[in-house]
Amino acid sequence: MLKFLSLSVLLLGATVAHAERGMLDWADLIDEAAQSYEDPYRDLSAEQLTALVEVARMQSQLTATSDDDQRSELGQRLSDAKTALAEDGVDADWLISQRWVAAERRRNAAWAGDADVDGQIVTLGGYVIPAPADQDGVATVYLVPERGMCSHVPPPPPNQMVRVRLNSDWRPQTIYEPVRLTGQIAVVPTEREVVVVDGPVRMQAAFTMEATKVEPLAFAGAMSAGGKAWVEKMTQQLRDKEGDGLNED
Known part of the structure; x- marks a missing residue:
């Protein structure tokens, strides 16, 4: 009986560890294997x-x-x-x-999301772009790595954009509000048109998230290292x- 209980505890622990991935970096969302492909234009000046x-x-x-x-x-x-x-x-x-x-x-490379994060409970920080509510009334936003994406600079690749359903009372007060979101993420591609700043933008996201926790963050005075890398x-x-x-x- 003790051996059975010990095995059950181990299996339960393994299941919880698999379901709760924890804090992610944006690079964790990319399927790296899909990024290696032959591009005949890559080496042209x-x-x-x-x-x-x-x-x-x-x-x-x-x-x-x-x-x-x-x-x-x-x-x-x-x-x-x-x-x-x-x-x-x-x-x-x-x-x-x-x-x-x-x-x-x-x-294909731009849409390829890492299957290892599919279905995981994760925490991911970024900037939110308000979007229309879903048909069931749940508020939605898009989470992107840096401020200005989709308006001042082009949208990120789909595997660097998350369509988020807000299962909480929190709502963004402004565009590009910095937040840290926690919830279940899934590799579920979506496309829809959203008005951002000056006009409609085709929002292509390789991921969706059911966010259950929102942590508003203070605006940073300078662009993060990740943002600088993005601009480069x-x-x-x-x-x-x-x-x-x-x-x-």
Whole structure:
């Protein structure tokens, strides 16, 4: 009987440990395995990306026009641009053919949430963006890593945004109010449009949380180290978006 009780206590302890993950960093939400993928645009310089986008645009214009003079001019400019890229070792036609493949890989990486946190009771700090209540009347917000995201700077990747249902009496008094939330988090992707500051923003979140505890935090006078790292990453994010510009037909 004692052995049975001891085993029961051990199993119960293991279950509680699994269910209560505790304090998370934002990096804990990312499925790191999904971040390693082949991106043919990654090593291109800004100038090469710009030239590649121009080639894609000229190809589209060449297809659309029937004017012989325009076609001749565009054809020559297109040939010159491809030759210049080829001299840099860049195969423009092949790269343009890979645009949808690369876009899908980036999307998958951006949405990939760490399955290890799915269903866990966690605590996560960040900044809230008020959102409309759910159909059942429960108040909702979005939690993001830094102030200004989705308005002053682009939204974070979906795996760095949490859609939160507030199962408490607390409500945000302003946008980007700093808080620490505790509740059950789940890898449940959602998309909806929310008005943020100057207009509607497509909010794409890889996670949802049923928050049962809210701890308001004091506003920090300076951006955190995580925020600075995020800003530094924005250059690469925008550079990647230039590659997405090749999707124009």
